[in-house]
Structures are given as structure tokens and as C-alpha cells.
Amino acid sequence: MSQKIGYPDYMRDLIKIVEETRDRRLKERYRRLSPDEKNELLKTWHPDYKEGTKRPLKIGPSAGLMVPHEVADLIEAYPLVEPNDIDLSKVDYDVDLLVIGGGGAGTSAAIWANIEGIPSENILIATKLRFGDANTKMAQGGIQAADRPNDSPAIHFIDIMGGGQYTNDPELVMELVKDAPFIIKWLEDLGVMFDKEPDGTMIELSGGGTSRNRMHAAKDYTGLEIMRVLMDEALNRGIRVLEFTPAIELLTDDFGNRITGAVLWNMETKEYYVVRSKAVILATGGYGRLHIQNYPTTNHYGATMDGVVLAYRVGAKLRDLDATQYHPTGAAYPDQILGLLITEKVRSMGAQLVNIDGEQFVYPLETRDAVSAAIIRECYGRDKGVKTPTGVRGVWLDTPMVDMIRGEGATKRYLSSVYRMYARFGIDVTKEPILVFPTLHYMNGGVCINKYAQVLGCNGVIEGFFAAGETTGGVHGKNRLMGNSLLEVTVYGRRAGISAAKYIKSGVGFGKLTLNHVIRFKQELEKLGVPRSRRSPMLLPEYRGEKVLSKAIPIFPI
Amino acid sequence: MVEKLAQRFVKIYIMGKEYEVPEGITIMKAVEYAGYQYIRGAGCRGGFCGACATIYRLKGDYRLYTALACQTTVKDGMYLVQIPFSPAEKVRYNIEELKPTGSTVLALYPEIARCVACNACTKACPQELQVMDAIQMIKRGDLSKAAELCFDCISCGLCSIRCPAEIIHYHVFQLVRRLYGKYIAPKAKHLDIRVKEVIEGKFDEELNKLIKMSPAELKKLYDSREIESPEG
Numbered sequence: 001m002s003q004k005i006g007y008p009d010y011m012r013d014l015i016k017i018v019e020e021t022r023d024r025r026l027k028e029r030y031r032r033l034s035p036d037e038k039n040e041l042l043k044t045w046h047p048d049y050k051e052g053t054k055r056p057l058k059i060g061p062s063a064g065l066m067v068p069h070e071v072a073d074l075i076e077a078y079p080l081v082e083p084n085d086i087d088l089s090k091v092d093y094d095v096d097l098l099v100i101g102g103g104g105a106g107t108s109a110a111i112w113a114n115i116e117g118i119p120s121e122n123i124l125i126a127t128k129l130r131f132g133d134a135n136t137k138m139a140q141g142g143i144q145a146a147d148r149p150n151d152s153p154a155i156h157f158i159d160i161m162g163g164g165q166y167t168n169d170p171e172l173v174m175e176l177v178k179d180a181p182f183i184i185k186w187l188e189d190l191g192v193m194f195d196k197e198p199d200g201t202m203i204e205l206s207g208g209g210t211s212r213n214r215m216h217a218a219k220d221y222t223g224l225e226i227m228r229v230l231m232d233e234a235l236n237r238g239i240r241v242l243e244f245t246p247a248i249e250l251l252t253d254d255f256g257n258r259i260t261g262a263v264l265w266n267m268e269t270k271e272y273y274v275v276r277s278k279a280v281i282l283a284t285g286g287y288g289r290l291h292i293q294n295y296p297t298t299n300h301y302g303a304t305m306d307g308v309v310l311a312y313r314v315g316a317k318l319r320d321l322d323a324t325q326y327h328p329t330g331a332a333y334p335d336q337i338l339g340l341l342i343t344e345k346v347r348s349m350g351a352q353l354v355n356i357d358g359e360q361f362v363y364p365l366e367t368r369d370a371v372s373a374a375i376i377r378e379c380y381g382r383d384k385g386v387k388t389p390t391g392v393r394g395v396w397l398d399t400p401m402v403d404m405i406r407g408e409g410a411t412k413r414y415l416s417s418v419y420r421m422y423a424r425f426g427i428d429v430t431k432e433p434i435l436v437f438p439t440l441h442y443m444n445g446g447v448c449i450n451k452y453a454q455v456l457g458c459n460g461v462i463e464g465f466f467a468a469g470e471t472t473g474g475v476h477g478k479n480r481l482m483g484n485s486l487l488e489v490t491v492y493g494r495r496a497g498i499s500a501a502k503y504i505k506s507g508v509g510f511g512k513l514t515l516n517h518v519i520r521f522k523q524e525l526e527k528l529g530v531p532r533s534r535r536s537p538m539l540l541p542e543y544r545g546e547k548v549l550s551k552a553i554p555i556f557p558i
Numbered sequence: 559m560v561e562k563l564a565q566r567f568v569k570i571y572i573m574g575k576e577y578e579v580p581e582g583i584t585i586m587k588a589v590e591y592a593g594y595q596y597i598r599g600a601g602c603r604g605g606f607c608g609a610c611a612t613i614y615r616l617k618g619d620y621r622l623y624t625a626l627a628c629q630t631t632v633k634d635g636m637y638l639v640q641i642p643f644s645p646a647e648k649v650r651y652n653i654e655e656l657k658p659t660g661s662t663v664l665a666l667y668p669e670i671a672r673c674v675a676c677n678a679c680t681k682a683c684p685q686e687l688q689v690m691d692a693i694q695m696i697k698r699g700d701l702s703k704a705a706e707l708c709f710d711c712i713s714c715g716l717c718s719i720r721c722p723a724e725i726i727h728y729h730v731f732q733l734v735r736r737l738y739g740k741y742i743a744p745k746a747k748h749l750d751i752r753v754k755e756v757i758e759g760k761f762d763e764e765l766n767k768l769i770k771m772s773p774a775e776l777k778k779l780y781d782s783r784e785i786e787s788p789e790g
Contacts, residue, residue, distance in 0.1 A: 003631050035781050130609060133601040147752040150786065154764045162780030166773035174765050181752040191653060191736030193705065193743060200744030206788040213786055221710060224606050228713070229739075232732050236650050244597060267597050300602040336584050336631055340604045348788060365788060405789075416710055420685065421605055424629055540595065548593030 005334050006426040018396050018433050021358035030360045038370050045373035059524040061458045067321040070290040077536035080248050083515035091276045095124045096504045098277035100247045102127030103134025105469025106283035107230040108493025110239045116501035120238035126264050128246035128302045132231045139223030140343035142215035144483035145180035151212040153177035163209040163367045164477025172474045175451045179491040192229050193218050205348040207482035209367035215483045220343050220417045250314050253511040258463035260511035278508050279464045279500040282307045286443030286470035289541040295440040296339020306537035307471040311447045313521045315457040320445025323478035328371035330439025332394030334425050339439040344482045350405035354396045355384035369479045372438040394435035403430050445473035453496035466500050468492035568634040585627035598642035605629045608714030614638035624682045624716045644715030646726040658741035660699035667730045672723035679717035685710050689717045705738035
């Protein structure tokens with residue numbers, strides 16, 4: 001049911017300016033930024049460089065690492081439960097493998113552990129929301145893999161390293177680009193409906209910062225399509241899933257260098273479960289819901305960085321958490337969809353970014369960090385943005401160009417989710433441009449891993465502990481390219497599953513269950529004088545109305 | 559960047575209880591504004607996951623409407639409830655052992671034969687998909703068309719709640735899409751070639767050289783790399 005909101009008159013008048021310049025712009029190719037220009041643009045306008053938004057971590061294995069205040073506040077925080085209040089002698093689940101997180105990485109990991117010989121009844125996926133509620137499902141634009149004749153994993157490698165400002169872990173990147181074609185093949189074999197030519201050739205587009213057209217897609221529901229196929233496969237294999245049951249603490253053996261299980265919490269009944277497992281795979285995703293620097297986010301409801309918090313307490317090292325990805329094109333109008341993702345694929349298919357004068361101001365397929373910075377500069381540095389009735393600023397994404405370039409019907413066919421989202425609010429994106437502004441999209445950094453997806457602490461590998469997906473860092477360095485997150489969750493999810501299976505099959509037994517690491521971490525927090533009210537993991541963001549919260553009283557004890 | 563709420567208020571009824579909420583916000587934000595904290599009923603918050611299936615009626619209107627709470631603006635006098643879960647058993651199967659035919663689907667989900675073409679599913683779909691047509695295509699054995707019609711399904715379950723034949727559409731559609739993607743869609747031959755090349759180690763030497771390069775050396779390569787036109 002269309003809600004017939006559409007654009008107010010003054011915005012319609014401004015759209016006329018965009019229409020007037022469109023024919024000319026169709027032939028116009030905006031100049032790319034030189035390396036120096038890009039550098040200058042980022043330093044001046046990217047939110048990562050804004051002063052006063054970060055501080056160094058004061059305790060733990062990565063003390064000294066600069067992170068946003070919102071991240072530090074969760075890492076330097078007390079546990080949700082007192083370690084002594086949990087009875088670890090009563091084990092609720094005895095499994096070979098516990099996978100924490102039911103998104104793309106966790107599900108890939110569980111499937112591959114099963115393929116590698118761990119019986120499905122000995123695998124348990126614990127997830128905070130429903131199975132598959134993850135950023136994977138919301139990824140729209142595509143998944144990269146260098147599989148065309150004019151492309152190669154080496155070119156893919158260079159694109160990634162440059163996009164990440166050469167801060168990536170080269171070995172992790174190498175494995176990513178080498179595994180990529182196999183992963184696409186695996187997904188095709190599972191039944192993922194990729195966009196193809198009639199002869200089976202993949203339809204591949206470019207993305208910001210890619211030098212070859214290697215974006216495989218399933219319309220603009222690529223992540224949804226991959227996620228639902230992975231879920232279906234995991235369920236077919238009989239892998240058990242505990243929904244609405246996040247991990248609130250990991251368990252370690254006496255010495256603290258081996259992970260032996262986790263404490264889960266049933267959010268509905270409020271009871272905790274003790275899981276004893278030979279190996280744990282952490283795949284809890286990123287941190288969009290921390291709303292760093294008050295940005296709206298594209299992320300799902302549960303993206304609160306829980307895994308990073310838990311991993312840090314057991315001694316995992318962290319990296320690149322100072323670099324946050326702001327997706328250049330979040331919806332800026334209407335308010336109902338503020339901050340929601342408008343896929344980069346819209347630009348891949350030809351739509352340009354234009355200011356209030358109807359002029360381009362940046363090449364639309366620069367890397368995301370650069371395009372975001374350019375939009376912020378246009379709105380706040382040059383005052384060439386468009387203001388919405390509620391005061392939000394944005395620039396135009398000239399969506400009608402897509403059908404003009406790719407042929408009538410292309411938008412509805414290949415960008416059906418974008419088309420639908422705006423149609424719901426009375427805007428036809430094939431006829432009118434849309435207003436966009438950067439939105440918090442991705443946690444570039446995270447937990448340190450090696451190419452076997454083993455988690456790294458100060459003294460090397462933490463035994464029995466694996467991680468994959470957005471919760472990890474290193475693959476993308478300081479800036480991820482479009483289409484490499486779906487690739488990362490499947491490549492490293494698979495690697496984590498295979499590595500964990502190998503570890504389990506090597507004959508390890510169950511380890512002792514302790515929370516000694518939490519007790520030690522608490523002592524450090526006390527020394528640091530962290531306020532007692534600061535607790536984590538966050539689990540869910542707080543969106544209840546202020547009026548209600550100010551009057552709420554907890555009569556039922558939690 | 560903090561969202562500014564409109565100043566005017568509307569009355570909504572969440573499971574019958576009256577709340578005043580700002581005009582112009584989504585049902586999801588309104589429910590939160592009213593003081594509820596979601597555990598179930600909120601997922602992606604962007605129209606992709608189907609966690610926030612909602613049914614509502616409006617004052618003076620007998621019709622039952624369906625919506626996604628995260629994609630729908632509140633209206634004055636809205637009586638609403640969310641249906642965060644629809645009970646349905648997913649049939650287990652091994653995709654490797656199936657044939658891509660209508661009878662495969664019918665054997666696993668025989669209730670699709672009970673479709674009376676009432677179109678209640680289509681009317682209930684918040685994605686505005688031709689749900690009933692997709693079911694009919696399966697019955698005709700046209701899995702390609704069915705897969706295309708149901709591709710944008712987000713498994714919210716609203717169709718299945720309304721269906722008098724008690725079909726579990728979203729599970730049926732998942733099976734159909736996998737059968738299509740795996741068996742009917744043409745295979746990407748260039749992909750097989752590249753996978754083989756990677757296994758044979760064709761790119762190892764070059765990559766092993768690249769991972770040892772300094773940032774400055776890589777930067778030189780990156781800045782001078784040839785860029786393919788987005789139009790191909």
C-alpha cells in the first residue's frame with residue numbers, strides 16, 4: 001500500500017534542476033580523484049578523522065589502540081553477570097562445536113564443519129535474534145570474485161589493498177581472493193540464483209574502487225538470497241540453532257589460553273545456559289547499532305559488537321577499530337527510512353551523485369570512504385546539499401539515469417528492493433532522484449585472526465577459538481570495498497568451520513570451564529576506575545522513548 | 559544526524575492499548591516510542607528480513623491490512639499487532655538428491671495441491687508479490703517462472719497465516735528457488751575455468767610476490783592500474 005508521501009513542492013522544484021542537467025551529464029564522466037586529492041579529502045571530511053571522537057584503550061591485549069568512544073565504553077566495561085553467580089558445574093549443552101552468531105559467517109562455518117566430519121548433532125549455533133538475522137541478509141549489491149578472463153585474483157588483491165589504504169593483512173587478503181571463485185561456485189551449486197546471461201555467464205558490475213567488473217549479484221537482494229540458501233542448507237543438515245540466545249561470556253580453561261565453551265543467555269526466559277564445547281567459532285558481526293558519532297545505520301537490530309567485547313576479555317587482540325565505514329548513500333529522505341542502505345549497485349548501474357545545482361562533484365565509484373567524505377564536504381563544506389523538511393541534509397542520487405543507460409525496466413529488474421522501498425513512500429525512483437547522505441555501515445576492524453581463522457592473542461593463537469566475518473579485522477584494512485563482505489563471511493566462515501573441525505578431530509577433549517579471565521579483567525577495570533554502571537555486551541540498542549524510560553521502574557527483578 | 563520527530567501526534571492501539579505517538583514515524587519506531595523493547599519482532603529494520611510482520615485495522619474499516627512495521631508509517635486510529643513468528647515446519651531434504659520438477663515440490667509440500675486460487679496470499683504480501691501465481695506455476699511444473707515470481711520473498715509468513723489451504727509459501731519457495739538455481743539456471747562456465755586455474759596454482763607466483771611488497775610498492779601498482787569501464 002503506497003503511503004503517498006512523495007516530495008514536498010520545494011524539493012520537486014529542486015529536482016527540476018537535476019532534470020535540466022541530466023542529458024548533459026549522461027555524457028559526462030567526472031574526473032577521478034588523484035591519490036593526493038583523495039588523501040586530503042579524507043583527512044578533512046571523513047568522520048574517522050574528526051577530532052575528539054576516539055580514545056586509546058587503556059587495558060587488555062590491545063591497550064593503546066585508538067577506538068571510537070562508543071567502542072571503548074563497551075570494551076572497558078563490567079560483565080553483565082558476576083562470574084560467581086554462574087554455576088559452571090552444571091552443563092546444559094555438551095557439543096563439539098559452538099558457533100556464536102547465525103549470520104553468513106556462522107552459518108557457513110557450521111555447514112563446513114559438518115562437511116568436514118563433525119556430526120550435525122554435535123554442532124550448536126547460538127544466535128541473538130532469529131537464525132539469519134544479520135547484516136549478511138541486508139547486503140544488496142553483490143559479492144566479488146575475479147572469474148572473468150580479463151580479471152585475476154592478483155588484480156582483485158591490488159584493488160583490496162589500495163581500497164584499504166595498504167593497512168590490510170596481505171595474507172588474509174590473498175586467501176580471500178584465491179578462495180573467491182570457488183566460493184561463488186559453491187554458492188551456485190547450493191542453488192543461489194545469481195544474475196546471469198542466457199548462456200550462464202555471470203552478469204558482473206563494477207563497484208567503488210574495483211578496477212574490473214566482478215560484482216556478482218542476485219538482483220539487489222544478493223545477501224538475502226545467499227543467507228536464506230545457507231540457512232536452508234544448515235537446517236537440511238540438521239544443525240541445531242538456539243535463537244534469541246546470545247553469548248554473554250566465553251569460558252576458558254585454568255590457564256586462560258584455551259576456549260572451552262560459553263555462557264549463553266535466553267533473552268526470553270532470562271535463564272543462562274552453560275555450553276561446554278571443544279571449539280568455539282565467533283561470528284557475531286559488527287557495530288552499526290552503536291551509532292558512532294550519532295550516525296544512523298544500515299545495520300540490523302543486533303549489530304552491537306558483542307563478539308569483540310567477549311573476545312577481548314579472553315585475550316584476543318584487536319585491530320583497525322578506529323576505521324568505521326560510512327556508506328555514502330544512506331537514505332536521507334523520507335524520514336521513515338533515514339539511514340537505510342541504498343546499494344552501491346545504483347551507482348554501478350550508472351546513477352550519478354549531484355548537488356543542489358544539479359552538478360556532479362565526485363566520480364560516483366571512488367572508494368566508499370572517499371565518496372562519503374565528498375558528500376559530507378558538499379553538504380557541510382560547500383553548502384551545496386539539499387535540506388529535507390526535518391533538517392537533514394543530503395545530495396541527489398540521480399536514479400532515473402539507470403533506466404536511461406541500462407534500458408527501461410532495468411531498475412525494476414535489478415534494483416527491485418530500492419524501487420520497492422521508495423514506492424512504499426510514493427516515490428518512483430525511475431522518474432525522480434533520491435536524496436542520500438552517508439550512513440554507518442561497517443566495522444572495518446575487529447578481532448585479529450590468521451588465515452586459518454584462528455583468533456590471535458598476545459602469545460599467538462588462542463586454542464580452540466576461531467572467528468570469521470565482520471567481527472574480525474585485517475581483511476579490509478581501514479576501508480572495505482563493496483562486495484567483499486559477503487565474500488569474507490563465506491570464505492572465512494568456511495575456513496573457520498574447516499579449521500575447527502580439524503582441531504576437534506585431532507582428538508582434543510573437553511577443557512575445564514572457568515571464568516577466571518573475567519575475574520582478571522574485572523580487576524583491571526577496578527584499577528582503571530571504570531564506573532560500575534558501564535556493562536557489556538550491549539545485546540540490544542535502547543530505542544524506547546525518553547518519557548517512558550524516565551518513568552520506568554524495574555518491579556520484576558531481572 | 560539525530561532524527562527529528564514531527565511535533566504532531568496520532569493515536570495508535572498496540573494490541574488494543576492506546577498510545578500517543580509522533581505522526582509520521584514507522585510502526586516499529588512508534589512501538590518503541592510507546593515503551594516496548596523488541597526482542598522478537600525486529601530484525602534488519604530495513605525491509606529485508608520479514609521479522610516485523612504486522613497486521614492492523616483502521617477505524618471504520620473492516621479490512622485487515624498487512625505491513626512490515628519497519629517500512630510503514632503509523633496512521634491515526636491504527637489497531638495493530640505484530641506477528642513475529644509463524645509456526646511452520648520446514649521439510650528436510652538433500653538438494654543433491656532432488657529432481658527440479660513440480661512433482662518434487664509437490665511430494666515434499668503436498669498441501670500446495672490444496673490451493674483454491676483465492677488470492678488471499680497475494681493480497682497479504684507486503685512485498686506485493688504474485689504469491690498465488692507462483693504457487694500455480696509450481697503446480698504447472700514451471701519452476702523457472704515460480705522462482706522468478708517469488709524471488710523477492712522475505713519469509714515474513716503473512717501469506718501463510720492467511721492461506722485457507724494452509725500452505726507454507728516461504729518454505730515452498732525456498733525449495734523452488736534452490737532447485738532453479740542449482741539445476742535449471744545455466745551454469746557459469748567461466749567460473750569452472752577460473753576455479754581450476756586457482757587450484758592449479760596459476761596465480762600463486764604473482765600473489766606470493768604481491769604479499770611481500772611494501773605499501774609504497776603496492777601503491778605504485780594501485781595508482782597506475784588500468785580501470786575497466788563500468789559499462790564493460
